[in-house]
Amino acid sequence: MTGTAAAFVHSVTRVLSRLDPALRHDALRAARQERHKLIRRTLQNARDLLLPDPPYSARGAARELASALRRRQRGSEADGNLASKIVAYLIGELGYLDDLPEEDRIRQLIE
Numbered sequence: 510m511t512g513t514a515a516a517f518v519h520s521v522t523r524v525l526s527r528l529d530p531a532l533r534h535d536a537l538r539a540a541r542q543e544r545h546k547l548i549r550r551t552l553q554n555a556r557d558l559l560l561p562d563p564p565y566s567a568r569g570a571a572r573e574l575a576s577a578l579r580r581r582q583r584g585s586e587a588d589g590n591l592a593s594k595i596v597a598y599l600i601g602e603l604g605y606l607d608d609l610p611e612e613d614r615i616r617q618l619i620e
Contacts, residue, residue, distance in 0.1 A: 548609060549618045551602040556619045559594055571616035578609055 525533055552574060556562075560570040577592035578599075599606055610618070 544608070547603065551599060552609075552615060552618050554602070555595060555598050559591065559598065567616050567620045570619055571612050574615050574619075575612035578606060581606065 525536065528536065555574060556565070556567075556570045560573055562570070565573065573591065574595060577595040580592055581596050596606075599609070603609075609615075
């Protein structure tokens with residue numbers, strides 16, 4: 510984490526720690542909802558930009574997105590140019606990919 514990111518995390522943590530528990534709960538729930546919306550929009554945009562229909566149906570696009578993410582999680586180099594473009598796009602838009610869903614849920618989000 511860079512110094513700027515660490516300072517930001519520290520300031521957000523400090524503000525959250527001072528909130529009433531109910532407000533803190535609401536703030537965290539709102540942050541989770543925003544992250545979910547961002548993931549949905551980003552996956553839909555990735556499909557539109559990188560996996561057009563045709564040749565990719567929603568199922569085929571979800572399979573390609575999930576496959577690129579699995580290759581990244583295993584630590585292996587993404588096979589082919591498409592998988593590396595997918596991963597680069599997702600990282601650029603989302604920052605981190607640890608909370609992305611599996612193939613079935615990806616398909617639901619991009620339909």
